[in-house]
Amino acid sequence: xxxxxxxxxxxxxxxxxxxxxxxxxxxxxxxxxxxxxxxxxxxxxxxxxxxxxxxxxxxxxxxxxxxxxxxxxxxxxxxxxxxxxxxxxxxxxxxxxxxxxxxxxxxxxxxxxxxxxxxxxxxxxxxxxxxxxxxxxxxxxxxxxxxxxxxxxxxxxxxxxxxxxxxxxxxxxxxxxxxxxxxxxxxxxxxxxxxxxxxxxxxxxxxxxxxxxxxxxxxxxxxxxxxxxxxxxxxxxxxxxxxxxxxxxxxxxxxxxxxxxxxxxxxxxxxxxxxxxxxxxxxxxxxxxxxxxxxxxxxxxxxxxxxxxxxxxxxxxxxxxxxxxxxxxxxxxxxxxxxxxxxxxxxxxxxxxxxxxxxxxxxxxxxxxxxxxxxxxxxxxxx
Amino acid sequence: xxxxxxxxxxxxxxxxxxxxxxxxxxxxxxxxxxxxxxxxxxxxxxxxxxxxxxxxxxxxxxxxxxxxxxxxxxxxxxxxxxxxxxxxxxxxxxxxxxxxxxxxxxxxxxxxxxxxxxxxxxxxxxxxxxxxxxxxxxxxxxxxxxxxxxxxxxxxxxxxxxxxxxxxxxxxxxxxxxxxxxxxxxxxxxxxxxxxxxxxxxxxxxxxxxxxxxxxxxxxxxxxxxxxxxxxxxxxxxxxxxxxxxxxxxxxxxxxxxxxxxxxxxxxxxxxxxxxxxxxxxxxxxxxxxxxxxxxxxxxxxxxxxxxxxxxxxxxxxxxxxxxx
Numbered sequence: 001x002x003x004x005x006x007x008x009x010x011x012x013x014x015x016x017x018x019x020x021x022x023x024x025x026x027x028x029x030x031x032x033x034x035x036x037x038x039x040x041x042x043x044x045x046x047x048x049x050x051x052x053x054x055x056x057x058x059x060x061x062x063x064x065x066x067x068x069x070x071x072x073x074x075x076x077x078x079x080x081x082x083x084x085x086x087x088x089x090x091x092x093x094x095x096x097x098x099x100x101x102x103x104x105x106x107x108x109x110x111x112x113x114x115x116x117x118x119x120x121x122x123x124x125x126x127x128x129x130x131x132x133x134x135x136x137x138x139x140x141x142x143x144x145x146x147x148x149x150x151x152x153x154x155x156x157x158x159x160x161x162x163x164x165x166x167x168x169x170x171x172x173x174x175x176x177x178x179x180x181x182x183x184x185x186x187x188x189x190x191x192x193x194x195x196x197x198x199x200x201x202x203x204x205x206x207x208x209x210x211x212x213x214x215x216x217x218x219x220x221x222x223x224x225x226x227x228x229x230x231x232x233x234x235x236x237x238x239x240x241x242x243x244x245x246x247x248x249x250x251x252x253x254x255x256x257x258x259x260x261x262x263x264x265x266x267x268x269x270x271x272x273x274x275x276x277x278x279x280x281x282x283x284x285x286x287x288x289x290x291x292x293x294x295x296x297x298x299x300x301x302x303x304x305x306x307x308x309x310x311x312x313x314x315x316x317x318x319x320x321x322x323x324x325x326x327x328x329x330x331x332x333x334x335x336x337x338x339x340x341x342x343x344x345x346x347x348x349x350x351x352x353x354x355x356x357x358x359x360x361x362x363x364x365x366x367x368x369x370x371x372x373x374x375x376x377x378x379x380x381x382x383x
Numbered sequence: 384x385x386x387x388x389x390x391x392x393x394x395x396x397x398x399x400x401x402x403x404x405x406x407x408x409x410x411x412x413x414x415x416x417x418x419x420x421x422x423x424x425x426x427x428x429x430x431x432x433x434x435x436x437x438x439x440x441x442x443x444x445x446x447x448x449x450x451x452x453x454x455x456x457x458x459x460x461x462x463x464x465x466x467x468x469x470x471x472x473x474x475x476x477x478x479x480x481x482x483x484x485x486x487x488x489x490x491x492x493x494x495x496x497x498x499x500x501x502x503x504x505x506x507x508x509x510x511x512x513x514x515x516x517x518x519x520x521x522x523x524x525x526x527x528x529x530x531x532x533x534x535x536x537x538x539x540x541x542x543x544x545x546x547x548x549x550x551x552x553x554x555x556x557x558x559x560x561x562x563x564x565x566x567x568x569x570x571x572x573x574x575x576x577x578x579x580x581x582x583x584x585x586x587x588x589x590x591x592x593x594x595x596x597x598x599x600x601x602x603x604x605x606x607x608x609x610x611x612x613x614x615x616x617x618x619x620x621x622x623x624x625x626x627x628x629x630x631x632x633x634x635x636x637x638x639x640x641x642x643x644x645x646x647x648x649x650x651x652x653x654x655x656x657x658x659x660x661x662x663x664x665x666x667x668x669x670x671x672x673x674x675x676x677x678x679x680x681x682x683x684x685x686x687x688x689x690x691x692x693x694x695x696x697x698x699x700x701x702x703x704x705x706x707x708x
Contacts, residue, residue, distance in 0.1 A: 043504045127475050178690065186422050186474060190633070191689045193424075193626050198682030201675040209671055316486055319479045327475065352496050361483040368480060369468045 013052040017045045027052075097227035099345050105234055105303065107321075107341020108241035111334040113296025113311075114318040115248055116167070116289025118333035121322070122265035123285050125185055126175065129192040131293060131318065133199035134170075135311030138163045138294025139301035140207050143214065152216045156298055160291045167290020171283050196312070203308035211305040237299050244295065245334055248288075252330060261285055316357065317344070320364040339363070389659030391532035397652035399539060400611050403546035404604050405650065409631040409643035410553045411600030416629070417637035418561055419593040420573035422474050425465075425481030426628050428488045429598040431620040432457035433605030435492060438507040438615040439500065440514070447514040451606060458602030462595040470590045482622060493617035506616030516610045517541060542611040549607070550644060553600055558640045569593055570638070623678060630685045636695030645696055654681070 015025040016036045023044065026034040038044065047066040117131045141162050145155035174195070178188055220231035252258035263271040264281045272278045297311060304310070321340045325332025340360045347359040396402065408430055415421040433454035440450035465484055469477045492501040501507065511517055520541040528534030535543070560566050568589050571579040580586050609615045627650070635646025657680060661673040688695070 127478065183690075186416075186420065187689050187693060189422060189424075189475075189478060190629060191686050193629070194682045194685030194687075194689065196682070197623060197626060198679045198686065201679035201682065204675040205672055205679065316483055319483065323476070323479055352494060355490070355494055355496075358487050358490050358494075361487045364483055365468070365480055368472070368476060 013049040015047045094227040098229045101228045103342035103345030107338035109299045111337035114321045116292040118322045130196040132311035132315035134293035135297035138297035139306045142298045143306045160294045163294025164287040164291035167286040171286035211307040213305045217302050388532040393652045393655035396655040397648045400543040402647040402651040406550045406644045406647035408601050408604035411597035413632050413643045415597035419569045422478040423481050424478045425485030427620045427624040428485030429601030430605030433602030434609035434615045437606040437609045441510045454602045454606040458598045462598035466591045466594045489620050508614035511613040546607050636698030639697040642697045
């Protein structure tokens with residue numbers, strides 16, 4: 001900032017090294033942005049040549065000309081060098097507002113992805129570790145379709161439908177037979193872990209270890225909406241999430257199917273004896289779960305990029321959301337997800353961003369200590 | 384590479400240090416999961432604190448015994464922190480909280496501000512020199528074995544010898560424990576917690592004891608892995624490590640005395656054999672792909688094992704709670 005105007009260093013040299021060998025270097029443009037191609041995920045060292053800074057520019061913190069141990073987990077990562085006097089004490093209100101909005105966006109995405117996890121837990125009692133792979137599947141299916149030339153707006157519903165199919169296949173081919181065998185829940189969890197590991201690595205084999213972006217998510221520019229600075233995609237993602245979550249609420253509250261789902265979740269035996277086809281309801285819930293997870297994956301892919309382990313990265317946040325809201329309570333899962341998303345993003349303003357996930361998980365453990373039934377869970381269902 | 388040498392190499396791993404360290408960690412997991420029915424999905428967190436306990440002791444110039452003490456102390460504290468709030472709740476909570484905690488620990492040791500203690504992403508090196516782990520090694524320098532592939536260096540023999548000795552001690556201890564009244568209570572909790580409570584047993588205390596002891600064994604395995612490698616970094620302690628240990632336990636037979644040992648040997652033999660075989664096919668498979676295929680096979684194997692032979696190699700179907708009641 002020079003005279004209250006944002007200023008960027010033009011022509012500064014930045015070098016990226018990995019394990020002592022140079023990976024690449026770049027010079028910043030007039031907008032102060034540099035781009036260095038890296039071979040893949042890993043830990044890098046990003047060094048700014050302070051002598052190459054234009055006149056009048058200097059680092060805020062002289063010791064941070066080199067960012068060592070810079071981890072790239074999701075294919076690309078932004079490295080920033082702060083210039084000028086330290087103004088970190090004086091962060092503007094719009095920074096907080098924007099971070100809050102991004103947290104809300106993340107939270108809503110987690111909510112869309114995690115509602116299915118919660119519903120499946122509700123009707124079957126299974127904590128499905130392979131849920132993460134349903135999320136990844138949606139994102140990868142949409143990416144494959146767009147790469148094949150299908151327009152994005154058409155690829156999304158196809159991928160969601162495919163997700164629903166995979167969800168149903170999951171139930172009919174694997175979980176229904178295991179339920180019939182009366183397999184213990186712990187064993188079913190271990191099976192879901194095996195499925196998760198297998199599916200994730202098969203994604204890596206067939207999709208490859210790289211991250212890719214949807215073509216619609218490139219070239220997005222932030223504009224100001226009141227105190228919030230958001231891209232058009234951010235707005236679209238938030239709108240879609242809210243619409244979908246409302247639709248799920250209406251489905252659960254106002255339709256016969258929703259009543260049947262809630263009855264099954266409450267007590268499967270009682271539901272069966274009052275004439276509800278429990279296995280069919282569970283199949284429908286799995287379809288819903290697969291579809292919502294696929295949509296969540298696509299939306300998450302829109303905000304970051306598409307990777308074979310993107311769902312797994314999100315899995316712990318989804319667990320945290322589901323437990324926070326009360327296991328098996330779909331509305332609780334939404335509330336928990338928003339809390340987790342906002343807390344995760346906002347915490348980045350106050351503590352090192354490396355601890356972002358830690359905060360979400362620490363919240364989870366604290367909640368279990370204080371209120372194990374979750375925010376919306378009812379007490380008597382826990383033993 | 385010839386098929387004979389692939390088999391020899393797989394055998395070398397199956398009786399070498401990798402199998403020994405997995406057997407040690409899996410013994411702890413077996414006590415928790417196999418005997419008590421605790422679904423600890425964050426076992427790798429215990430290995431992590433064990434390894435870092437040893438590494439931090441080395442970094443500060445303390446002795447190897449302080450390192451072991453730190454590793455054990457850290458595991459006990461971690462187990463109490465995790466166990467007291469969650470062991471009262473249903474099993475699902477323990478699984479979610481343990482997997483989350485293991486991930487937290489990995490992220491924390493990896494984070495930049497933790498660098499003064501853990502070395503962040505770079506980790507801590509120079510353990511062998513600082514702690515003198517290999518100094519009492521009396522085995523003369525040289526290579527021991529048959530052929531080109533089934534050979535061990537004297538350092539390898541030293542670390543695997545010590546670790547297998549620890550496995551033996553731990554296994555014999557577990558054998559005597561599970562045959563005692565204490566072990567019978569653990570199994571009663573596994574089969575029916577409410578019945579055990581009705582018989583006047585304080586279920587939470589028994590579960591906590593099993594959790595702490597099992598976690599300590601995990602930490603010892605982590606410390607041995609650190610000593611053997613000579614360095615500790617954050618990248619090794621990821622969730623699939625835990626599930627590899629589950630595969631070992633279930634493969635050998637959950638809730639059997641020698642299950643983890645047999646499981647570890649068979650697991651490493653199969654894993655290394657698949658690895659060698661993938662490198663020996665008529666078409667080229669890249670390293671990253673073959674690593675992924677190997678893990679995918681492990682996942683499928685874990686599923687099939689759990690579905691079709693939940694009692695593993697040694698277990699009896701009658702006693703295996705996981706086969707359903």
